[in-house]
Amino acid sequence: MWTKRATKLDKLKTSVKIAMVGKYTGLSDSYLSVIKALLHASVAMERKLVVEWVPSCDLEDSSAKETPEAHKKAWKLLKGADGVLVPGGFGDRGVQGKILAAKYARENNVPYLGICLGMQIAVIEFARSVMKLRGANSTEFDPATTSPCVIFMPEGSKTQMGATMRLGSRRTYFHVSGCKSAKLYANASSVDERHRHRYEVP
Numbered sequence: 385m386w387t388k389r390a391t392k393l394d395k396l397k398t399s400v401k402i403a404m405v406g407k408y409t410g411l412s413d414s415y416l417s418v419i420k421a422l423l424h425a426s427v428a429m430e431r432k433l434v435v436e437w438v439p440s441c442d443l444e445d446s447s448a449k450e451t452p453e454a455h456k457k458a459w460k461l462l463k464g465a466d467g468v469l470v471p472g473g474f475g476d477r478g479v480q481g482k483i484l485a486a487k488y489a490r491e492n493n494v495p496y497l498g499i500c501l502g503m504q505i506a507v508i509e510f511a512r513s514v515m516k517l518r519g520a521n522s523t524e525f526d527p528a529t530t531s532p533c534v535i536f537m538p539e540g541s542k543t544q545m546g547a548t549m550r551l552g553s554r555r556t557y558f559h560v561s562g563c564k565s566a567k568l569y570a571n572a573s574s575v576d577e578r579h580r581h582r583y584e585v586p
């Protein structure tokens with residue numbers, strides 16, 4: 385099976401370009417599992433995977449003035465991609481750039497996959513642009529936001545940082561059978577997913 389797979393991989397000609405919009409673009413190891421999953425998916429779809437690393441900070445408006453060449457390059461890479469992937473992350477550096485990437489993908493019908501923080505980013509972007517909640521944010525980045533659309537998990541305690549991360553496998557039940565999320569999992573009644581986060585969409 386693996387030989388067949390490897391041979392298939394070597395023969396792929398048509399490429400699929402994925403823009404990976406993140407913070408640790410100088411350190412591809414931190415996204416290793418994401419890259420491996422993309423590679424498996426692209427082989428299954430008979431496409432040769434091309435990953436374009438886009439530093440999210442370079443997409444921001446401030447970069448247009450401070451580092452115009454990097455800004456131009458980042459937008460060129462994003463616009464040349466078949467799909468946009470925003471992986472997980474912590475801290476607010478580069479968040480604005482990720483929001484711009486999510487907005488670009490949504491407005492131009494480019495497939496967008498948001499993992500962990502990437503999904504939270506898509507929610508913030510939708511709340512700001514579509515629901516017109518201009519100040520929408522995660523309380524991770526703005527604890528005083530008037531429109532909190534990503535919040536500290538209710539079961540977590542703010543004063544006890546060390547042990548507040550939801551980590552590892554957790555069973556999630558679908559309350560509405562046949563809903564869109566359940567359909568993605570072949571109408572299962574529950575899914576076991578791996579977690580690594582402190583905040584969630586309420």
Ligand SMILES: NC(=O)CC[C@H](N)C(=O)O
Binds near residue numbers: 471475584
């Ligand atoms: N794994 C992640 O991307 C974490 C997302 C976010 N910083 C949180 O703690 O919820």
